[in-house]
Amino acid sequence: MSPDAAEASRWRGAERLLGIVAALLLVALTLLTCIDVIGRYFLDRPLTGAFELTELAMGALVFSSLPLVSLHRQQVTVDLFEWLIPRAWRRVQNAIIDLSAAACVGVIAWQLWRRAVNMAAAGETTATLQIPVYPLVGYMALLAGVTVVLMLAMAWTDATGKAPR
Amino acid sequence: MNEALLAFAAMLLLAFARMPIAFAMGLVGFAGFALKASAPAALAMVGAVSYETGLSYALSVVPLFVLMGNLVTRAGLSEELYEASHAFLGHRKGGLAMATIVACGGFSAICGSSVATAATMAKVAVQPMREHGYSDALATGSVAAGGTLGILIPPSVVLVIYGILTQQNIGKLFIAGILPGLVAVLCYLGAIAVTVRLDPTAGPPGPYVAWPARLRALRRVWGVLALFVLVLGGIYGGVFTPTEAAAIGAGGAFVFAIFRRGWSTAFLRDVLVESAVTTGMLFTILIGALVFANFVNLTTMPAELIAFTERFASTPMLVIVAICAIYVLLGCVLESMSMILLTVPMFYPVVQHLGFDLIWFGIIVVVVTEISLITPPVGLNVFVLRSVLPDIPTREVFRGVMPFVMSDLVRLAILIGFPGITLYLTRFVA
Numbered sequence: 302m303s304p305d306a307a308e309a310s311r312w313r314g315a316e317r318l319l320g321i322v323a324a325l326l327l328v329a330l331t332l333l334t335c336i337d338v339i340g341r342y343f344l345d346r347p348l349t350g351a352f353e354l355t356e357l358a359m360g361a362l363v364f365s366s367l368p369l370v371s372l373h374r375q376q377v378t379v380d381l382f383e384w385l386i387p388r389a390w391r392r393v394q395n396a397i398i399d400l401s402a403a404a405c406v407g408v409i410a411w412q413l414w415r416r417a418v419n420m421a422a423a424g425e426t427t428a429t430l431q432i433p434v435y436p437l438v439g440y441m442a443l444l445a446g447v448t449v450v451l452m453l454a455m456a457w458t459d460a461t462g463k464a465p466r
Numbered sequence: 467m468n469e470a471l472l473a474f475a476a477m478l479l480l481a482f483a484r485m486p487i488a489f490a491m492g493l494v495g496f497a498g499f500a501l502k503a504s505a506p507a508a509l510a511m512v513g514a515v516s517y518e519t520g521l522s523y524a525l526s527v528v529p530l531f532v533l534m535g536n537l538v539t540r541a542g543l544s545e546e547l548y549e550a551s552h553a554f555l556g557h558r559k560g561g562l563a564m565a566t567i568v569a570c571g572g573f574s575a576i577c578g579s580s581v582a583t584a585a586t587m588a589k590v591a592v593q594p595m596r597e598h599g600y601s602d603a604l605a606t607g608s609v610a611a612g613g614t615l616g617i618l619i620p621p622s623v624v625l626v627i628y629g630i631l632t633q634q635n636i637g638k639l640f641i642a643g644i645l646p647g648l649v650a651v652l653c654y655l656g657a658i659a660v661t662v663r664l665d666p667t668a669g670p671p672g673p674y675v676a677w678p679a680r681l682r683a684l685r686r687v688w689g690v691l692a693l694f695v696l697v698l699g700g701i702y703g704g705v706f707t708p709t710e711a712a713a714i715g716a717g718g719a720f721v722f723a724i725f726r727r728g729w730s731t732a733f734l735r736d737v738l739v740e741s742a743v744t745t746g747m748l749f750t751i752l753i754g755a756l757v758f759a760n761f762v763n764l765t766t767m768p769a770e771l772i773a774f775t776e777r778f779a780s781t782p783m784l785v786i787v788a789i790c791a792i793y794v795l796l797g798c799v800l801e802s803m804s805m806i807l808l809t810v811p812m813f814y815p816v817v818q819h820l821g822f823d824l825i826w827f828g829i830i831v832v833v834v835t836e837i838s839l840i841t842p843p844v845g846l847n848v849f850v851l852r853s854v855l856p857d858i859p860t861r862e863v864f865r866g867v868m869p870f871v872m873s874d875l876v877r878l879a880i881l882i883g884f885p886g887i888t889l890y891l892t893r894f895v896a
Contacts, residue, residue, distance in 0.1 A: 324738035327533060327745075330526060331720070334713030338706065352523055355709075360521040362529060366746030369739070375747045376486030377801050381844055383484060398485045405489045408496070409753075412513025441520060 319369055326362040333358065350430040357427070357437055364441040367406070368448045371455065376402070392460060399456035403449050410445035413438055470767035473498045477758065478799070487804040488754035495758030502764045515756045519749060523709065524630055529745040530712035531621045534693075535577035536741045537719035540733070541726045543690055544586045547572045550683040552594070553675040560662035560669035562598055563608040566591040567654045570612030571647065572687065574619035575694040576719070578626075580802075580839055584613025584847040588854040601668040602858050604661060607866025610847040611654055611874075614836035617802075619647035620698055621712070624806060624835060627752070628828045631807070632814045635825075636708040637701040638892045642825050644698075645887050646833065650877055657873035689726075693718050702895060748803065755807030768815060775816050782820040786827075786882060789813055790834050797838020801846065806835060829888045833881060837874045840867040 337351035348354075370376060386394060417438035426433050473494050480490035492512075500508035519525065551568040555561040570587050577583050588609045595605035617624040620640035629636035662669040675683075697715040700706035706714060727733060762768065775785050796805050810831065817827045839847045848863045881888060 320735065320739040320742070323742035323746075324735055327529060327738050327742055331530060331533065331713050331716045334526075334530075334710055335717045338710045338714060342705075355526050356521045356523050359523070359526050359529075360517075362742060363520045363746060363749045366742040367750070369743045370746040370750060373743055375743055376488060377747065377751060377804065378484050378486050379481045379799065379801070379844070380484065381799060382482045386483070394483065398483070401493060402486060402489045405492050405496075405754075408509065408512055409516045412509055413516060416513055416517060438517065441517075445516075 316369070316372055319365060323362060323365040323369065326358055326365060330355065330358045330362060350427070353427040353429055357432070360437055360441055364444040367444055368451050371448055371451050396456045396460035399452050399459055403452035403456065406445050406452065407449045410442050410449060413442035413445060417442055469498065470762050470765040473761065487801060488750040491758040491804070491808065492754035495761040498761035499764065502761065511760055512757055515760065516753055519753050519756060527626050527636065527709050527712045528623060528748060529741060530709070530716045531578045531623055531626065532744050533738070533741040534712065534716040534719040535579055535582050536737050537716070537723045538576050538693070539582050539586045540737050541723040544569070544573055544590045546686045547690060548587070548590045550687050553680040553683040556672035557674040559666065559671050560604070560658040562595045562600060562672055563604050563658045563669050564655050566595070566608045567612045567651055567658065570609070571615050571619060571651045572690055574615040574647070576690055577616055578621040578623040580614045580616035580836070581846060581850050583616035584610055584850045585854055587613060588851050592855055598672050599670050602862050603866030604668045606851050606855065606858055606863040607870055608658065610840050610851050610863060610867050611870030613847045613850070614839045615647060615650055618643050618650060618832050618836060620644065621715070622832065624802065624832055625828060627803065627806060628810060628831060631810045632824050632828065634828060638825055638895050639828050640698065640708070641702055641891045641895050642829050642888050643832070644891055646829050646881055649880060649887060653873040653877045654870055657869040661869045689722055693722070751804055751807060755804065758808065759811040762812065768812060771812060771816050772819050775820065779820065782822065785816065785820060786822070786830070790830065790878065793831070793834040794837060794841070797835065798841060799844060802835045802838060805838065806831060823885065823889060825892055826885045826888045830881060833874070833878050837871060841871060
């Protein structure tokens with residue numbers, strides 16, 4: 302295996318893993334509420350803490366899918382005025398866009414991390430199940446950080462003109 | 467006011483330079499907030515918005531309905547829907563196009579996205595129409611227009627977002643979408659009737675299908691009907707909250723997809739990842755738009771907008787018409803979700819101040835958004851069709867949607883003129 306191919310397969314492995322995590326979270330989200338509803342109506346026993354578990358699963362799901370959105374280049378863009386920009390600028394333009402997007406997500410990662418640290422110090426937990434919240438917020442910050450790294454890598458491939466993955 | 471307008475201009479400029487809309491909104495909103503308040507305050511605001519949007523219970527409806535829509539799309543329910551409506555309408559002039567509209571309406575009842583509806587029906591409905599000698603314009607136009615029903619007929623992702631932005635009951639918004647959805651189907655059928663009257667060669671009649679075969683075809687759409695009744699009936703009867711209905715709907719769609727296609731881990735993983743990615747994309751836009759909205763709220767714009775519209779207090783309809791015009795114009799350059807997220811936070815206080823019902827306004831916003839989905843130059847549904855059917859020129863599709871755009875304007879006038887159509891069913895929501 303050439304170094305490039307090895308790197309590509311490592312990326313693909315990471316993509317696959319993230320996809321599986323996001324898929325499982327989505328299944329968990331569906332099951333949580335379904336079990337709660339069925340429990341409440343048929344067994345007279347709603348799921349304790351379903352509300353806050355849903356919140357936690359949502360946070361994990363949204364931030365797990367963030368790197369995938371960038372990887373699939375699924376962000377919504379307006380392609381209407383593309384023709385106005387000279388072809389020669391395109392590389393620089395793409396690199397600048399990737400870098401600004403990385404900066405935006407970077408701020409989010411940084412702020413979430415600060416929040417996680419504060420929450421850990423304050424010992425903040427959910428109301429019903431007393432689950433500590435900081436590991437989840439830390440996870441969200443971490444995944445935002447992964448997205449930043451990914452965007453920087455994409456800025457690099459855009460700028461150097463290597464074929465985007 | 468000027469600062470907010472300047473920020474809008476800057477945001478559009480960045481978006482036109484192909485920066486993803488989410489980041490264009492977030493970047494400008496952040497910079498504006500930092501200038502207006504302070505940099506630490508802006509940083510804390512971004513952190514709070516990201517955290518609260520990510521961990522929102524109310525927003526969990528979004529991934530669940532996206533998942534339900536994707537599951538039924540991939541399970542191949544669209545074919546049965548099309549065959550059933552074809553059996554009933556195919557023998558009329560333009561009947562295959564009419565069948566397409568009705569099938570789109572049925573599909574919208576379990577799918578909350580217009581793009582998904584158009585893409586799915588394009589794969590099923592266009593080929594038969596071309597085989598029967600329909601013009602490419604009518605064939606593609608009816609799918610592009612019928613697809614827009616996805617966000618009006620509940621469930622609808624756009625209505626969920628509107629409900630959260632304006633703090634309106636999402637269940638009521640869904641129920642409010644039902645009758646306007648039926649009006650939309652009728653208007654589209656009218657547009658087809660007029661089109662084939664003007665040019666009979668555009669949509670020749672197909673063969674007549676006898677009643678026993680019709681009933682057989684109808685029986686096969688029970689799955690769609692069951693899911694719709696489960697989800698909407700549950701909300702209507704007050705059995706489920708929208709979040710619960712969405713989870714039950716997604717669970718039901720899961721069972722249905724496995725029942726239809728057999729267990730396939732690869733298939734399920736694909737659908738789940740696709741839905742997760744769509745969720746991530748929507749939430750990025752949501753966070754960007756909320757950061758932008760927080761900045762706009764710091765400016766004098768919201769107060770000045772209300773003061774400005776105060777002058778029209780005696781003719782509030784004028785304000786509604788002006789807002790609709792702004793939407794149609796913005797819709798020409800912006801994607802629908804970003805447009806709603808950007809404008810609704812600004813417009814709804816004004817509309818509320820003038821004494822209009824916000825549930826009704828939500829439906830009006832969705833209808834103008836539908837128009838923006840099929841009008842040039844960026845009509846998203848038109849491009850969906852082009853990607854599914856690359857051999858049909860975009861110009862032809864835009865020509866084909868024109869009668870439907872006309873009928874959309876008629877429908878908009880009807881819904882503005884008779885708010886009762888929208889609000890009637892909501893009175894009975896438990």
